[in-house]
Amino acid sequence: MNDSDLNILNKAINIAHAINKLKAERLNFCLKLSERQIQDINWITHSFPPHPSFTVYLAKWRNNYGKAIAAANASISCMPLLRKKAQSENNPDKLAANTPLPEV
Structure with a gap:
């Protein structure tokens, strides 16, 4: 890569x-996501820690779920590369049987 x-x-x-974080803060937002989107987001967050310089800035998403869903979809669209990254890192936690790789 x-x-x-x-x-x-x-x-x-x-x-x-x-x-x-937005899912945890706003239960109504969680209702807007499909089960598949929730699973994919959960897999990403379980498999990869945030970048050390990461700061959560949700102000523009808190009251505009359309933008938040678009951002979630953009993140999910990277699943093939994320799976490849998890495999290349060969980290047992990321490839454990209890955290199956989402199907595309």
Whole structure:
């Protein structure tokens, strides 16, 4: 993976962590997500910690669930690269049987 791919993946991971925080803060938002979206976001946040410089900035998403859902979908669209990253890191926690890789 090149630097551009890694930058995109770090953004996708950070977005997933922000979406997870929004899910916890706003139960109505969670109702807007499909079960599949929730599973994918949970897999990303369980598999990858946020970047050390990550700060949660949710102000623009708190009252605009459309933007938050679009951000979640953008993060989820990186699943093939995220799966590849998890496999290349060969981290047992990320590839454990109890955390199955989401199907595309």
